[in-house]
Amino acid sequence: MPEVTVISEDVAALARGREILRAAVFRPDVTNVEPEEFSRRLVGRTLRGTGRRGKVIVLDFGEVVGLVHLVISGRVLRLPEWREPDRMNTAVLEFEGEGEPLVLAFTRLWLGYFDLYEPGEEDKHPLISRLGPDPFSGDFTVEYLASAFDGKTSVKGLLLDQSVVAGLGNIYVDEVLFAAGVHPTRKAHTLGREEIQKIHAATCDILRRAIGLRGTTFDSYHDAFGETGKFQHQLKVFTRAGEPCPQCATEIIKSRVAGRGTHACPSCQHVS
Ligand SMILES: [Zn+2]
Secondary structure: OHHHHHHHHHHHHHHOOOEEEEEEEOOHHHOOOOHHHHHHHHOOOEOOEEEEEOOEEEEEOOOOEEEEEOOOOOOEEEEOOOOOOOOOEEEEEEEOOOOOOEEEEEEOOOOOEEEEEOOOHHHHOHHHHOOOOOOOOOOOOHHHHHHHOOOOOEHHHHHHOOOOOOOOOHHHHHHHHHHHOEOOOOEHHHOOHHHHHHHHHHHHHHHHHHHHOOOOOOOOOOOOOOOOOOHHHHOOOOOOOOOEOOOOOOEOEEEEEOOEEEEEOOOOOEOO
């Protein structure tokens, strides 16, 4: 989610207040409207602002709202000039402006989408309607987490569940649980109050720091401003299987929890 926040803010910084001159999608299945309608509904609209709901980027064009879900290495790139969409640059928008053209490409959307909704209707989107509280909202409290951590599901599975907490991804869940000293396989109902407080504090702290460092990127991707994320250098356990734990030097173990590759220190992170 830090990556989504960064992309959403980048798009706003570049394109807010600008009108769309051209808009196109590569294939009908990356959006919920016909390709011609995608273009017709966006051209002439001005980007008023951007936001994020869970992992979905919200683009506010006034009379129409764009919902963009970038999955697995989907990006927003700034192209030097207009280019018809292709398999890589799946949706392309050109904005008016003085001087250089501003062309943004939303990449690899065959795994995600760029849907158009009427204003106010976006709450009905399947990925938004079931979202739990955002970690940066006032609803995300220790009390809330304590009430959600009920039952025998693993704590990792619950934190990945977007209906429990909105926007947390695999990397950050592993880092949060390491910071909190809780093993990912722990059944949620076994967690003590102090552990839940640590998970809550670590979630806020790690997400904030990751956004400050423009997220985590494992490839050579440069964002719309030509920068890369820097949080990968701060990761304590994720992708560090076989390396010594930064706290106790025990070997970090990779396993599978809740269907996802999971990294943990068997010594620092309590299994019960
Ligand atoms: Zn350790």
